[in-house]
Amino acid sequence: MSEIEQLGEQVQEAEELVEEYQNRIEDDRGDFADELALSSARNHRNQLREELQELKEQRKSEIVEFRLRGNKAIQGTLPLGVLSKLAGNIERQIYAAAYFIKSTKRLVSRVPNDLLDKIDLRLAGLRPGSSRMMIVGDLSPDLFGKSMFEETLTQIFQVLQAGDEELEKYVSEIGPIAARKMKDMADRLIKEDLQVDIKWNSPSGKIYEWQGTTPRLGALKTNLNQIESHDPKVFSVEGRVKMISSKGKFRIDDEENEEEYEGKYSPNIKDSIEDLSIEDEIEAEIEKVITENLTTGRKKIKYRLKDISYI
DSSP: OOHHHHHHHHHHHHHHHHHHHHHHHHTTOOOHHHHHHHHHHHHHHHHHHHHHHHHHHHHOEEEEEEEEEETTOBTTBOOHHHHHHHHHHHHHHHHHHHHHHHHSOOOOSSOOHHHHHHHOOEEEEEETTTTEEEEEEEOOBOTTSOBHHHHHHHHHHHHHHOOTTTHHHHHHHHOHHHHHHHHHHHHHHHHTTEEEEEEEEOTTSOEEEEEEOHHHHHHHHHHHHTEEEOOOEEEEEEEEEEEEOTTSEEEEEETTTTEEEEEEEOGGGHHHHTTOOTTOEEEEEEEEEEEEETTTOOEEEEEEEEEEEEO
């Protein structure tokens, strides 16, 4: 187990301890000793987060290897037109996924400058042997030790490795534009009579690999063609807070309409939720996104908390 992975597990344990003390106090089961313990647990968690951020900053960059095989991939070379189209497709796929993960918005025009600066994708070149294309991006961890590029790559590999019954779930995480670019990548590789092995050694020490043989590329293209993402809908709701997690998750109970909404909250509203407690009465703005498998009819519904305030 790598040092980053060990520290990540310690951060996770510290987060759970903080939530345990918070729940005790909010449920009126805690006492002064629990309040002191909560303060100590928060300080310990914050220290661990800083150490994790420093470790990831030392790593700096992530390298993803695309090992291309086929008649056009000869001794570390590729036709320039093929290389240009593949690299451009991969770039757009990664930025579109990162943008959607961050905002649940579709990247329909140019990549925002802040996202370009944060990930800073680069083509590191081709390596000898069967043609190995190396894509490099900036790890750039935030104050919580989380990296946008790391999270994006993790979600992309989950789509690549997903079974038929999981695909809409993982496509709902990267968004329709990234999924379409992934489908286009598979289509381009098939047309150029190329196969690809994709590999990434993640900061946690886990090795992600996917072998894109011609049959698997064809299956990926076909399966992604059956996935449709509906336009997001935003609605307002009044209810009670049932869960607000430091991991970015929420649950709100709309008692009047007997509905419960659970999902992730936008990083932009972290300041608004810091003082919230369980059972607080609130008014919230929630975004609903539906991803559907047109063949099976299965749907994945995601909720994202965009704004919240006391009633």
